[in-house]
Amino acid sequence: MTDNSPDLDRIDRKILGVLQTDGRITTTDLADKVGLSPTATADRMKRLIRDGYILRFTAELNPQKLNLSLLVFVEVKLDKTTADVFDAFAAAVSRSPEVLECHMVAGGFDYLVKSRVRDMTHYRQFLAEVILNLPGVRETHTYAVMEDVKDTHVLPI
Incomplete structure (x- = not known):
């Protein structure tokens, strides 16, 4: 794990890591994975969005199914x-x-x-x-x- 941003602590990095692979995870499940309460996790997510660490949430589409192979x-x-x-x-x-x-x-x-x-x-x-x-x-x-x-x-x- 690299230390690219000194403004992020270990929990912030865990949140970002989980969200990169599962953007649809519920706040409760995310809280369980990072070891915080759902409220604290939601507050951190809001801050990460506000501070520009999280740009957007999207769905990754299958190009083969869309005939764009x-x-x-x-x-x-x-x-x-x-x-x-x-x-x-x-x-x-x-x-x-x-x-x-x-x-x-x-x-x-x-x-x-x-x-x-x-x-x-x-x-x-x-x-x-x-x-x-x-x-x-x-x-x-x-x-x-x-x-x-x-x-x-x-x-x-």
Whole structure:
């Protein structure tokens, strides 16, 4: 366990650890797991939410059941690396529901985009209609995922 935030004590870390793997746990069950009363646990949860440690509660969906089996990562190089191009790209990609994640990166390209699509035919359509229409895109390289070796949202706290 790492000590990334000095503002969190052992109980806060336990609460966050449990919630990362089971966001639907009842306050009573969470209290039992961390060794506090339900009231004290609820108070800590409210504080963790208020202080921004907990961003949201969501459901993790099965992409195969939703016919979104192909995971792709796309390297994007822009034609210019200026503030206005960065801003236009970021605004456009933020409006695209097909883009799951987009990260500005240091290195040989500008952005790394993550998306899920049905298959390679649908990826080709996504590339043509979404990625290549984003402002400033000069070049792309795509990596289709063959196997998920590790896929987690759980942070090491």
